[in-house]
Every structure is written in C-alpha cells, then in structure tokens.
Amino acid sequence: MFRLRRRTALGLLAGGVSAAALGLEPVLDGPPPTRTLSHLDLPPVRAENRAAGEPWWPPRDPRRDADDQHRQIQGYASTTTVAPGESVDFHVAVNPAGRYRISLHRLGWYGGAGARTVLTSPEFDGTPQPVPATDPATGTIACRWPVSWTVRIPDGWTSGLYQAVFTSADGWRACTPFVVRDDRRTAALCVILPVTTWQAYNQWPLDGRTGKSLYNGFGPTGRRDPNLRAREVSFDRPYADDGIPIQLTRDHDAVQWLERKDYDVSYATSFDLHSGRIDPTRHAALVFAGHDEYWSVGMRRAAERAVAAGRSLVFLGANSVYWHVRLRPGADGRPERVVACAKTTPDPGLDADGPTVKWRSLGQPEQELIGVQYNGIVGSPCPLVVRGAGHWFWAGTGVRDDDRIPGVVGGEADGLSPDLPHPTATTATLLSASPYRTREGAPLVQNTYLYETPQGGVVFASGTLNWTMALNRPGHRDERIERATANLLDRITGGTRRPAQPDTPAQG
Template structure:
C-alpha cells in the first residue's frame, strides 16, 4: 500500500484495492472498488428480429418517452432475448468502442466510435430490464459496418487523462427506442470479438415515477482503459493516477459495460419485474438538469455511486426536501466531490477529481469547490447529512445481522433479531455515526459487527424520515444489489459467496422498499422510530 493509503481515509488503495475487489465470478471486472484508504484511520471518527446482418426493423410499438408514453409493464411483456451476453470477448483490442453521448432522449441520435481488427462488425442495441427473466430485449441491429483500427490513445501530460481521439464510426438513431438502460453489443465478423457500449435513453421528466440513476461518473473513475484511472496509472501507484478521466474512451473491463452489470442490472430487473413506474437518468443528467427530479416519487442510487458533483448532491437534497424518497442501495455513496467539464465531444464528459492534490487543481485556484472528499476540508460537507449513514472503510467480508425484525421493510422475510446472512456486508460499508451531521429520527435496521484491518466497527442499514415526508433508506453495504442475483448455496464463489438466503432477504426487502417508495412520501405512512441510543448505548447522541 502506498503512503496515501496509510496516511488516512480517502486517497489510496490503487492496484491493491482493484485486485482485492475484483469479482469472485472470475471476471476481471473491477467491481466494488471503493473510496477510502481502508480502515487504518477509522473514517467513522471525526437475435430475433434481425435479417442476416441487415438493419432490424425498430419496434413500432416501443414507448414514445415521457410519463404518458412509457409503460414498464407493457414493455416487459414483450419477448426478451437471452442471447445478449458477451460470450466471445476475443483478444483485448479485437473490438471496442464508446458513445459520444452518455445519454440521449428518445428519438435523439448519438455517435459510435469503434476500433476493431475485424473487416466488418455489427451493433446490436439491447434494452436491459426483466423480460421474463431474459433480462434484455433486442431493439435494433445495424447492418454490417466496415471495421477500422483506430489510432492509439493520448495521455494529457498535466492530468494523465487518457482520451481516444477516434473519428466517429457511425451514427445511431434512437427513433422508437423506449427509454431505459441500454447495452450496445459490438460483434466483430470473421473473428472472435464482442464488447458492450452502455448508453441511457433518459426520461424527459420524472413526476410520479421512481428514477433509476446510472452511476456513470463512478464507472469512469474506475475505468483504466489506456493504463490510467482515478486510483493508479501503469506503475500501479496512487501518485500516477489520473486527475481527470473522460468518457471519450471505451471501458476497460472484459465486457465493456462499466460497473453496470454487477451494481445496477439486478436492481433494474427487479424493479421492472414489479412494474414500478420508472424514469431513467445518469448522474451527469441529474447534475445538469435542475428540475429533472421534480415531482419524482423516489430516486435510486445503486450499488456503487461514489463520485458526485455538488450540483448532483444539491438536486438530490432538494428532491428529498420536496418529498421525494431516496434509496441508497449500496455503500460509499456521495464520497468524492467532482467537477464535470466538457471534452472535445461535448459537455460533461470529463470527470475532474484531484483528491489529496486538490490545491493543484486549476479549477480550485479559480475559486471552484475543491475536488476532494465531501467530508474533507476545504468546504467539508459530510455525506451523512443526506444519506443518514457515513462511509467507514474497506475491506470487510462479514455477516449481515438483523436488529429490527419488526420493521415494515422486513415484512414477509420471516427474520428474527440476530439473524445472520453470510458475506452480505462487504466489501465497503457505512454506519450511523452521530459525530457527523445525521438527520433524525433515524432507525437502524441491521447492525453488523465488522473488523476492518484490525479495527472493530459496525455496519448499519438505516432509514430516516424528514419533515417533507420523504423517507431515506441506506443499505450500508456495497453487496446489496449484487445479492439480488444470489441463488446458490454460496459455495461456488459467485457473487462473493452470497447464497440463496441472502438473495431472498435482499429481494423481499427491496420489493417492500420499491413499492412503498413508489406510493409517495414514505415518511407519512412509515415514520422512522429513532433507536440510535438503543443500538449505540455508549455513544453520546445529540
């Protein structure tokens, strides 16, 4: 571990973190890559539908976008396509690409920038959801397109930001695509090679709906395509990290989907299976569009949503204060303060985060907020004032322990006080710590002992309510969304050893949560009953 890792929370981990947090499924996906520098300092103190390569006919019955034009139940009643997976990744550079827009409104177009060693390739657009368990529906497929090997990437000498300055390969029109989360699969022809390109067809408004927010800034921070990411560079050291990263490059991981498939897709499938009225956005959309969350029933932050701009946080907070419920279905949320800047391809395509080197940031020198951890000076604003919980460290792997079995969120689970769920706490965790700003009343539902690099602590799942009526729920563990897909005996190594028992618990609790939050301000029907003093009897609580 480097000196930044040892010195204190928030700035290290580099290659060691990435290796530790790689998925147990055997994929090289850098999942769960956390934020703080471990536990040493104690953060808590202070094919169907295609025609042989010709363009498939878009589904004319697809949703038109907007609250009146999109029906999740009707969409998921359409036949799914279970062959959407990347099964033949091929060599590292066989085919890869990126979109020049992170999100588009229905009917808007975007550019694809693709590099491949194959003479031709196709693009298949899969809308991700439930679809009877298939998890995806093929909405469109391109004709065979000519392939070209694009130029090598560039590295900015000042920030070590990697950019793929590739000419646009093709333009994709989303006419008649329903809003939602998409994976575009690139298929090399004549050789093995498949990769995804994620794109969100975002909702124009969210009134009355539950907003699924893709954590794209965090996906990009952990992306090391070209050898650099926000944690380390080619040497593996923290000092060689990128100070800014851009969406103008593919995602490094084996499938090219960023962190979507582990930390977001299982929740999306569950919500669409339930028929919850959904809206779709990315973190950059929420930051840019002040009114996007107006009137939303709820907004969901998914499994790993670490990097937030001040604008995104302000808009989440305003939504809460207007009665919108918030669910934090992960841990280590809203930890890094970032700034969004344009790239050569458009606005909000560069994620700036200098971390401990914030005083070197030209934006900070111009008077903009320091791109350092939210809880750190200058301008300290701990995330707990919004989330109710605060990030406490990594790495841990511990059982999840139920504290309040009678809580409405546990209805139908059959749990009893003290019930334990193996491996559900990890790899990062949050807790309630009233030494930081903490909204009250707040109710702790699970209180799980952990030992993090020799330091005893606890993970907490918590729920608080506000004068506006909003309910705010935080799982306090990064494995919550991943656990939704856990169906085995826990011995295979998949899903970090999570078993069907953990899968059943998280699924039922999440179902209860989504239904209650979709119905309106949850605090009006389910006010929190503060129990901090009972759970932490030896802690001074205001």
Template sequence: MPGRAVSTAAGPVGGPLSAAGPAGGFDVHAENARPGSDCGLARLGYNHAVEGWLDRASVRPGDSVRLFASTTAASLNASVFRIGWYGGRTCRLVAEAGPFPGRVQTPASRDPKTNTVTTSWQPTTTFDTGGWPPGAYLIRLDDADGFQTYVPLTVRGPTTAGRLVMLSAVTTWQAYNAWGGYSLYHGPKGFDDRARVVSFDRPYDYGDGAADFTGNEAPVIILAEKLGLPVAYATDIDLHADPRLLDGAHAVISMGHDEYYSPAMRDALTRARDHGVNLAFLGANAVYRRIRLGPTASGPDRLETAYKVATEDPLYGVNDSAVTANWPAPPAAAPESALTGGMYQCNPVHADLVIQDPAHWLFAGTGVTAGTRISGMVGSEYDRVDLSYPTPSRIEVLAHSPVVCHGRLDHADISYYTADSGAGVFDSGTSAWVCAVTDVCGPGATGPAVRNFATTVTTTLLTTFAQGPAGRLHPGGRSVPADDAGAPGPNTGNER
C-alpha cells in the same frame, strides 16, 4: 465508411410512449409484454479485439448518438438491447446495424499534466433513437472473428413525475475506468501516477465493456420492471445538467456503486428529498467524492476531474467549494451523512449482516429475528451511522453488523430516515446488496437465504417508495446503537 444505423429487429421496434403511465410516461407493462432476446457475450474481446464508446451517456428518444468502434477483424455488427423483464428473459432486441468495415482506430493520447487519456477516433455509425423506449441499454458489438463487447447507454423518458428514477452512476464507472492505462485510482506506477482528470471519450476496460452496469445496476432494474413499477431512467450527468430533472418524481434509486458527485448533483438530490422524493442508496460509499465536470470535443460534461488530494487541485485556496477533495474532508467539508444517513468507513471487509430491528417495515416477509445473520452480505465497502457527523434526526438503524477492517473493530449499518418533507431515505450500508439480489456476490454470500432476504427487502423498498413520500406511512424515529454515538470517524485512508 461511417453509416446510419437502421433497425432490423423482428416485430415492432417503437416504444409505447402512451398515457398508460403516470404523466404520459411509457408503460412498462406493455414494454415487458414484448418478446425477449438473448444478449449475452459468448466470447469477450480481450486485448482490444473489439471495443467502442458513445458520444453521449444518455439520450431522449429521437436523439442521435454516435458510436466509435475499433476492431482487429474485417467487420463488426451492432445489436441494441434494452434491459428489463421479458417473460423470463432480461433483454429485448430493439435494433441492429451493420456490418460496418472493421478498422483499428488510432491510439489514444495522454495529457501529461493530468494523465487524461482520450481518443480521437472516427465515428463508425450514428444511431437514430426514435422509437426506442426509455430504459437502460447495452449495445453489443460483434466482430467478424467472433469477439464481443458491450457499450452502455441510457434512454431518458419524457418525465420523471410519479416515477422511480433508476439512476446510473456513470461518473463512478468512469472513475474506475483504466482504459489507456490511467484511472482516477492508478496509473502504471500506482496511486501517485493516477489520472486527475478522466475522459468519457474512450471505451470501458471492465465489466465486459459495460463498466459497473451489469453487476451493480442491472439486477435492480430487472427486479423493478418484473414488479411492473413505474420507472424512469437517468444518469448522474443528467442530474448535474438539469436541476429540475427530479421534479415530481416519487423516488430516486441509486442502484449500486455511486461514489462520485459534483456539487450540482448533490444539490439536486438534496432538493428532491426536501420536496418529498424518496432516496435509496443500494451500495455503500455513495456521494463520497467531489468532482467537477467539463467539456470535450464530443460535448459537455465529458471530462471528470477528481484530484482527491485537496492541495493538488489548482482551485485550492481559489475556490474551495469546488476543490475535488472527498466530501467529508477540508477545505469545504460536507459529510455525505447529511444526505445519505450513513458515513463511509473502510474497505475491504467481509462479514455477516446482523439484524437489529426485525419489526421494521422493510423486513416484512423476511422472517428475520433480532440477531439473525445474513451470510456475507457486508462488504467489501461499508457505511455506519456516526452521530459525530451531521446526521438526520429521525434515523433508525435496522441492521448493526460487527466488522473488522484493517485491524479496527467497527460496525456496518443499514439505516432509514425520514425528512421533514416526508421523504424516506434508505442506505443499505454495504456494497454487496445488489449482487445479493441475483446471488452473484461470490464465496461467503451465496445461497437462497441471502438472495431471498435481499430480494424481499428490495421489493418492499421499491414498491413502497413508488407510492410517494414514504415517511407519511413509515415515519422514522431515532434508534441508533450506543456504540455508534461516539464512535471514531471514517477511516478515509483505506479507499484512495
């Protein structure tokens, strides 16, 4: 029967919500002084052996969140881990719950009009998050047969003021989630058979159940906490729901794959930048898809709509500003470059990153010179500064890397600009940035040189952005290669 989760973790479980941090936020130093734990998966639960989802993507400490789990085993346990830097370990056990009786939950249903897959599972337990410090969490499910999976959760803090906001891109996670056979990219028959609307009321079928978190976000979170920086945590759905979420923040860190944005989400980031909040986009292809959010029986903002083809959207010709085409495309084109600086171009590529401006402050301590090549750091998606699209005036190109995508010669750019408010905005221009921080990008982008470069630049970026508007110390000035000024527009057909 469903039960209420009770913490049995050794030692104190409550988070240090003290005045030690800015504006009364939690103290990351005190949190990271606690003993760490091993939260790895030894035996992943394939073929639906064990899986689960939560009825909320994020909570505040003290909010309740329900777990919906399914397993083929007789029972399962849940262990709640916070991600950080605990004396060399990257997890801390915050709570444990169970065992709960195992059950195989009823199959999912599908809306034939939109290919939306959703579940109608019964809750397994309810977590009371009182005492859980703000952070990024993985709830590990262990069943009696030894199979395991993760379920991700964000715990928000009391304020973002004076902090680096680590922004989890859960709408992008859900877009790629094909649990039940359908994602926003494909169905059983391919792109034409894809879902037009996806639901958060289902497990993630990739990333060991954690979606993009472990590969595209956790490395940056671990680094920020290792540096002892004042961090706060939120999801892009929080950005959508609360236009004042970022009031007083020092920076927003888009940690990796951050592609799907509602107008409210984009407006919130733009407003923050215009009030002096630094922005960092650590993956290419950010703010590229326009979406709508709607409710399910579990709560608000649990349905994500993205038709991608404008004429398929029922709002086409009715409310064009809400049509879920790509942001750079008609009928209400608003290229992402006006916010991010770079424009998404193409996929896939695999190329070296080539330094153009070695004297730039972000490259301090890297030892690079003009023309230095960082092996394999561009790809598989990339951005380029393209002045034929709306582009901030005080923009600099730090690295300008030749690439070939689908037979077309092009360049991938690292860019930085400053807004009138003093905010600094960084775009890594490559989807391989975060994996390079932990040297897990794979063949062609491995080794100490790659990791040291990515970690050094990211450390400089985070520590500088944590101090407030970066443009006051490091104002941008236009420095764009001539071959970018009149280059062709983005090849939007290569990433459907």
C-alpha cells in the same frame, strides 16, 4: 430513424444495399414487441417487459471477449445519456481491419431473459485506431476516433439501460453502455445510473503501460501505481477489455429486480441529475442502484432539493457521495465528457465549488444526506445482523433482532458515525448492526439506516455493496431482503405496482 454519413450512405445505395440494411430504417433481431389493448394502461417499462427477450451478452469467454492487450474490437459512445429524438454516435476500432456489426440491447427483466435486442446495424468496414497520448498535466486519455455509426433514438424506445455490442466478423466482441431517458413522462421511481463512478474506475487501456483511472496508472514494471493515476478521466474512450464497466453488474441486478417486481421506473444518469435534465422533485424517489461514489455539487444539490420537497432517496449500494468531482466538456466542446477529481490539495482546477476532495473534507460529510457513510472495505462477505425488527421495513420478513442474513455485507460498507453531523428533525431507525473486518483486519460495524423527513419523504441506505446481489443474483438472492426492499418502495410509491411477473432465474 437512423442516419449514416451522407457519402457512405450514397455509396452503399448505389451498390444496391437497401435503406433498411443501411440503418436508415430499423433492422430488428426478432419481431418487435407486441402492443395490444391490454398494454395501453401500463407504464412504459411494464409494457416493455411483456416483450420477448434474449440475453444480451453470452457467458464471458476469453476466446471471444476483446482485451486491451490486443484490442480486437472496442468502441465508445458520444454521450452517456440520450432521449428519443436525439442522436448517439458510436466510435469503433477493429484490429486487424475487418468487417463488424453493432447491435443495441435494452437491459431489463423480460421474463428472465435479461435483455431485448432492439436494433442491429448493417456490416461496416473497421480499421485499427490509435491509443492517444496521455495529457501530461491531467493524465487524461481522450480518443478522437471517427464516427462509425449514428443512431437517432426512435420515439418508441423505452427508457432504460442499453448496451451497444460490437461484434467483429471473426467473432470478437466488446460493448459500451448508454442510457435512454424519458423527458416527457414522470415515473414513480427514477433510477440514476452512476456513470461518473463507472468512468472513475476505468483504466483503459489495461495494457500494463498506458492506461489510467482515477485510482491507478502503470509503473515501469507494469504494476498499478496510485501515484501515477489520472486527475481527470474522459468518456471519449472505451471501457477496459470487453467494455463492461466493473461496477455495472450491481446496477444491472437492481434494474432486473425493479422490472421483475413491476415498479414504474425510468432511467437517467449522474449527468442528468447534475445538469437538471431531470427534475428530482417530480419523482416519488430517486434510486441510486449501485456503487455511486463520485458526485458533483449539482448532483448533491439536486438530491438535497428532492428531500426538502418531501421526495425520497434510496441508496441500494454503499460508499455513495464520497468524492466531490468537477464535470467538464471535452476538448471539442461537447459537454459532460470529463470527470475531474484531484483527490488532494492543492487542486489545480479549483473553482467556486471548492477542491475535488472527499465531501467530508469539505465539511459536508455524506452522512448529512444519507444518514450513514462509508467506513471500510469488507475483507470477506459477512451476515447482515438485523436491528429494528419491529419496524415496517422488516414487515412480513419474519426476522427478529440479531437474526443473521448471510453474505449481505460485502464489497464496501457504511456505518453510523455518532460524532459527525446527521439529518436533523427526522425520525431515524437503525435496521442493522453487522460486525465485519476490513481487508486489513480492523473490526468495524456496518449499518443499514432509514430516516423519514418532516416533509413526508424517506431516505434509505442499505450500507453494503452486496444488497442488490441479494435482490437478484442467482446464488445470492434472499427473500427477506427482497421483501424488505419491496416494503420500502411500496411505501414510497403508495403501493401502486402490479403483481410481479413470474420468477425465473436471472440471466444476462
């Protein structure tokens, strides 16, 4: 199931190290999941969650979590998305040089544990690796670190969001995410993980000097400066500091809730939607779980094709489909390693798809697809104010119009823009109208929105980045939001999910 570089493997075998210890056979942290006859009729993710789990990441600790000032241990993966039978390389740097291990974890519910450890590497010798020079034209920072470990994904691994955790011998740790997709089976719901947005916000190295994202670079005094931002960002680099993308927690909340509620789900990435590796018309719905801001033409056309075919789209976040991006291969020719977004014109990479600016600037406002669109950054969390309480979406929640659900409107918000194009020939319902103030104090209104298409699909937009927190996060969970979201997904999937597993506090 694993392969190391031949010279390394032969050297270790000569020294008496077993094939299992080399990673030529799996090394499991704990027993494999029990597969009994009662599991045979379960979709893979439901069966997977019957296995015992354990938290994949202990509470954050500055005494143990790597940072970009010292870069104690960091790494990145050669691909964001992989199917069983395909391989992923991990590239790791250790400072100062020393021994380390890599452990791989699938994130899910697992009775509240939040993850399951699926594999642990042998120990490797790690060395420091350089921060490469910034491309003077694009601001891109792309590493060419050597391969540390190559993993061929076993056939038995369940589709999901995975984390590779890098741990040095003296206890420093960092990580990087990747997604295992399922190309052989069609789940009712396909969760699209927004890797293009994760990378857009990544300012590695966050050292006050070098790092760049699609938002900022560093000025001479070490302050972030949007005028010095990158126009292109590469996946050939770690995520900043401990390696957890700053937007990933919103997706993680959705993943845990969907698996806790026993929905039949599989997972893919923005790149899979862009490239056609997944067929959006084969799923009852595509679920965009978190902050999904950066979309290519391929991604948008795939979503539009799904709607035209009577399939559904579920946007559990806000500020989706906002920036048009171009996806490029890396310098070595590997596809889907660079996200380009000039954000202004002229765009030096202009092609037939148009400049990489806001979709609304291209005459294709996101509201045309989603029903609402981004209208502001929320100054502080506000209540969601209910509208359309008699709609099936709110059934069983006990809400009435003008009820206020605390803290649900937060982060960023969407609203209905009456003067812009919106989906036609549909039945649309406004499900909230929540006053809020932006960070600058401007008064605006957030809207949760749903429309049903003549082809039988449903497009839902929560209109807030705090929705998934209300589904899953301790201290934020709200039974009304959970019930309404279940009403939506049950309607889309035909109500085929099994009774939910017992609730315990979310972890991981």
